[in-house]
Amino acid sequence: MSQKSFEDLIARVGADFDATFTWDYDRDGAGLDRLYEKAKRAQWNVSDDLDWSTDVDPERLIRLQAEESGIPPGFPARALAEMDNSPVASWTEDQWVEFAVHSQCASLSQFLHGEQGALLVAARLVEAVPAIDAKYYGATQVVDEARHVEAFSRYLDEKMPVTYPINENLRSLLNEVLRDSRWDVVFLGMQVVIEGLALAAFGFMMGTTRDPLLKEMLRYVMADEARHVAFGILSLQKVYDDLSSGELRERQEFAYEACDLMRRRTLNPELWPTFGVSNSEIESMLSNTRSQQRFQHLLFSKIVPNCKKLGLLDHRDGWLRERFGEMKIIQYEDWSTDAEELTEASAVDPDN
Ligand SMILES: [Fe+2]
Ligand SMILES: [Fe+2]
Structure with missing residues (x-):
């Protein structure tokens, strides 16, 4: 068996920060x-608080999920089957069931890699933020993110057939x-x-999976x-x-570019070649199906209201509002319950 060298297994990102x-x-x-107080009390343990003896049969669970929900395996990509020259x-x-299992592996794999990114970024924040209470809180996030990496890594390793490598768009945003x-x-x-997108994606998976272990794990992670x-x-x-106005403008542009990169991530380009279908074949078709578009847009439902809350939508005559309009995600701007939902989950009033 060939052994990967240490250098093959790591990737370095150069950085210049104080x-x-x-x-x-x-x-x-x-x-x-x-x-910070809430975070210290809300710590949990991947080894003790989740029931790892749960038997997980991914194919059976996908069939069960389809039966109970009435949504066929492979949704939203399944809409492709109806298209001309598909x-x-x-x-x-059976192929759709296998595809659905791999699709779940691909999503879980991106969760895993994204969590590692979050771990590195949280550690960076502790070093970089100037305020002591932000350093305190950031330190709890470092522990949280390490726990998330551990949880997704263990679930993929013990319960699922395959782990996919990091998506290129996610990697480039994390590097940036x-x-x-x-x-x-x-x-x-x-x-x-990234966290806004992850929250929406975790919520979607938590709502659809019939595996009690995964559901519980996602519930803990989402909190x-x-x-x-x-x-x-x-x-x-x-x-x-x-x-300043110019500095805010840079933040608007950054938010837009980050969302645009993440939009391309949702097409799952690491998945299709496994099933003998090239990404170029699939890309234009998939981005035009209504089910894919709806699914993709929903993933941004947590990001848009938060950008509004930060004043980024309307600065510079609504530049970001216009971009989000083009991306067809501006309709989420007033999902004000999101902020309350987040606040409730963390028992903190951000206006206080
Ligand atoms: Fe996380
Ligand atoms: Fe996080």
């Missing part, structure tokens, strides 16, 4: 403080975030865009992630009040 000490140990006594027109039910010397941009990329997004919003609201 590690920041603060000699001001006073805490703000408000949102971040309470979020490369998947002749797929049997890790390279940026402006800590608020690191926050925006990680805590608002942590909701705090992380709240951390991002709380920290950025203060910073954005003091930024």
